[in-house]
Amino acid sequence: MPRIQTDILVVGGGPAGLHTGTLLARAGHHVDLVEEHREIGAPVHCIGVLAGDAFDQFDLPVGSLINELRTVHFVAPSGAIVKYSTPTTEAVVIDRRRFDRQLADEAPAAGVRLRTARVTAVNERDRSMDVLAGDLRFDTRAVVLACGTNDGLQQRLGLGMLRLLLRSAQAELPADTQQDVEVHFGSAAAPGGFAWAVPVHRADRPYVRVGVMCDGDASAHFRRMLHALRDRWGIHVEAGCAPRLKALPLAPLGRTYADRVLVVGDAAGLVKPTTGGGIYYSLMSARLAVEALVPALAADDLSATRLAIYQSAWRRHLGSEIRWQLILRRVAQRLSDRDIDRLFDLASTDGLMPLIRRTASFNRHRDFIVALLKHPPARRVLFRAAFA
Ligand SMILES: Cc1cc2nc3c(=O)[nH]c(=O)nc-3n(C[C@H](O)[C@H](O)[C@H](O)COP(=O)(O)OP(=O)(O)OC[C@H]3O[C@@H](n4cnc5c(N)ncnc54)[C@H](O)[C@@H]3O)c2cc1C
Structure with a gap:
């Protein structure tokens, strides 16, 4: 099997991997990115709610924006409702598939070579890493793991396992009415987490993203939430509207670097522990990983000691946030x-x-x-x- 020589091999074509790859390629490096799914952006496991200012902060393409959100109804176990509105738009709903696809369009334009394959082995060799992905074999100076909650590679590299996982279930369904966001709490709605309804104003008709993240059976809580919302929102519940299921990491890995390896985004557990929202932290960690890698590549020093600067950087930017949010999450x-x-x-x-x-x-x-x-x-x- 011929070896593909590259500077950086990025594993995973979600926001963290695509943003890392694009920034590294723009800095003049040879970058290959391997994504296991043929279609980047699918399947979607995301409510798609993002801070509006993230687009400017990370210079993101805006074509995925669908609608703004200004008002949330928080619903207590008793049924009491607290309404919260922001004077200006802080959050927006995006089409997550289009969002990832637009990031994937930017990557080859910057010089990233995108390939479809599943990475199954990452091994250190003398002065490089040997990576196996289907029938491709890479000889790369460094690897960026951006493989989301699939933490097998992190474990095999001795970086540990993702901790504090909640289960999630979500579907986007046609609805007859447009309402404000709803977030439901309590043991019936979502033990240890919350359930949601988020309005999506698509061109053809209104939709609603219904979902739950919780400690228990996410599918059962999803069905309960759907039942609770169905008449009020006029949700069209066809027989086959099974939700997508996924585990959410809510705490960072103890170590997000090794010799010739950095871990970014969900793969590093870099998400908001309060809500599980991770797009913003993924993009932030991508940027910080690139800031660590570019000088390390120039100095030809990709040792763990040198790359540890990445962990110090994300701790400086996000560490105190994550620590406080973890306190609230554990109490919640x-x-x-x-x-x-x-x-x-x-x-x-x-x-x-x-x-x-x-x-x-x-x-x-x-x-x-x-x-x-x-x-x-x-x-x-x-x-x-x-x-x-
Ligand atoms: C139900 C739900 C709702 C959410 N809602 C929000 C929200 O509203 N706002 C928000 O900010 N965040 C939300 N999140 C979190 C958000 O989706 C993630 O934080 C974000 O996708 C992380 O990006 P990433 O690039 O790190 O990982 P991912 O987007 O998971 O991308 C990882 C990629 O790696 C690929 N991959 C994995 N293993 C391999 C391998 N071995 N070889 C090749 N490819 C591989 C996967 O196929 C995947 O495409 C939600 C998550 C869930 C589950």
Whole structure:
């Protein structure tokens, strides 16, 4: 089998891998990217809600934008509703398939060679890495693992396993009405997580993305959520509307680098632990990986000691966010329905709403979590759950 020589082999054609590949190719390196699915962007496992400012921040193509989101209805286990609106648009709904495909169009334009194959082995050789992908064999100076929740390669390279996984189920279905976003909490809706309905204003008709991320049987909770929404939203539930199922990582790997290897995006567990949202952190980690790799390639030093700078960089940018969000996630998974109802009461009556307005931000949750822990009645509920 002939060996393909390259500078960087990127494993995985999701946002993290495609953005890494494009930035490295633009910096003048030979980049090959291997994606196991024939069609990049499919199948879709994503609500597709993204902070609007991510497009400017990462210079992303805007053709995947579908609609803006301004208002969310949070629904308590008791059925009580807290409505939250932002004065300006912070979040948008994207067509996730088109989003990935547009990133995939940019990659070859920058010089990335895209190939379809599944990477099955990554081994260190003398002064390079030997990567096997179907009937392709690569001899590469470094490997970027951007393979999402499929963590077999990380484990085989001694980088550990993804931790704190929740299960998810989601489908996009035609609906007769357009409503605001709904997020439902509680053991019936989504134990340890939340269930959602997100309006999608496509050109032909309205749709809704219905889904759940939870500790238990995601398919059963998906069906329950669908049943709860069906009449109100006028959802067309055809016999075959099975949801897509996927595990979500919610905590980073202990180590995201090794000799000649960096791990980015979901593959590194770099997602928001509160919500599982990971597109923004994937793009951020891609950028930081490139900032570590470009000088390391120039110095021809791709040792773990040199590449450790990547982990320091993402910790500097995201570490404190991830730490605080993990605290809230761990407490949230212990909240009883009564605790959640109590927090909803506080949001309606006891000054929690101004605190949310003052501190909430789509990608940064630390300030809100710190403020919540300083709010005496909310702190009492959270501490009781944490130490129960
Ligand atoms: C139900 C659900 C809803 C979500 N909603 C949101 C949301 O609204 N907003 C948000 O920001 N995030 C959301 N996320 C998270 C978001 O989808 C991920 O964080 C994001 O896709 C991570 O990008 P990535 O490139 O790291 O990984 P992925 O997008 O998972 O891409 C990894 C790619 O690697 C490929 N691959 C895997 N193994 C191999 C191999 N051995 N060889 C070759 N290719 C391989 C896979 O086929 C895949 O294409 C959601 C996730 C789920 C499950």
